Amino acid sequence: MPNHIRSVAVFCGTRPGNDPAHRAAAQALGRGIAEAGLTLVYGGGGIGLMGAVAEAALGAGGRVRGVIPEFLTRIERPYAELTELEITTSMHTRKTRMFELADAFITLSGGLGTMDETVEILTWRQLGLHDKPVILLDIAGWAKPVVALIEALIAQGFVDPVHRRLYQVAPDVPTALELLRTAPSPEPAAPPERL
Numbered sequence: 001m002p003n004h005i006r007s008v009a010v011f012c013g014t015r016p017g018n019d020p021a022h023r024a025a026a027q028a029l030g031r032g033i034a035e036a037g038l039t040l041v042y043g044g045g046g047i048g049l050m051g052a053v054a055e056a057a058l059g060a061g062g063r064v065r066g067v068i069p070e071f072l073t074r075i076e077r078p079y080a081e082l083t084e085l086e087i088t089t090s091m092h093t094r095k096t097r098m099f100e101l102a103d104a105f106i107t108l109s110g111g112l113g114t115m116d117e118t119v120e121i122l123t124w125r126q127l128g129l130h131d132k133p134v135i136l137l138d139i140a141g142w143a144k145p146v147v148a149l150i151e152a153l154i155a156q157g158f159v160d161p162v163h164r165r166l167y168q169v170a171p172d173v174p175t176a177l178e179l180l181r182t183a184p185s186p187e188p189a190a191p192p193e194r195l
């Protein structure tokens with residue numbers, strides 16, 4: 001891994017989804033992150049794809065840092081064996097902490113929470129607040145409607161076509177990890193680009 005990428009945040013669902021390919025990808029991703037010597041940063045939960053990524057990373061001897069708001073500890077049930085669990089006071093501080101702790105972001109399949117986290121990290125990059133890689137994993141076609149929505153917004157003149165560079169799509173876990181391995185060093189924080 002390049003020196004500037006030591007940790008990766010994974011955004012993914014609290015549910016496993018209908019297609020078993022999502023859970024298999026979550027397990028492969030957790031394992032792959034650990035084997036690459038990276039720290040996994042994630043939402044701290046022990047359920048759905050979130051739990052599967054964390055369990056696989058820990059099983060492969062990796063470091064896992066969970067970040068969860070206090071009120072969600074009863075619902076998302078933090079994974080007991082985490083290397084570190086940070087409890088925040090709100091969803092906003094959770095996202096801020098995950099952003100601060102991670103050198104790159106991978107979105108695996110998930111629901112509205114996963115979408116929220118992904119769109120926010122893309123908008124922060126659009127604004128020049130960071131230049132960390134954002135990779136969308138397209139497992140069982142999960143990312144296709146997300147990319148189609150962004151393309152529709154470009155076609156309608158609401159997103160500058162230059163912002164296609166804000167993210168990359170990987171068809172599988174090995175490709176996502178390869179994209180991290182070859183990621184260029186981030187540009188220093190720049191003034192906001194044309195929106």
Ligand code: AMP
Binds near residue numbers: 012014091095
């Ligand atoms: P989901 O994709 O809906 O299963 O949610 C995935 C994760 O995103 C869960 O840990 C949710 O608690 C989290 N999440 C949902 N909405 C937000 C939000 N507004 N800010 C931060 N995390 C969120």
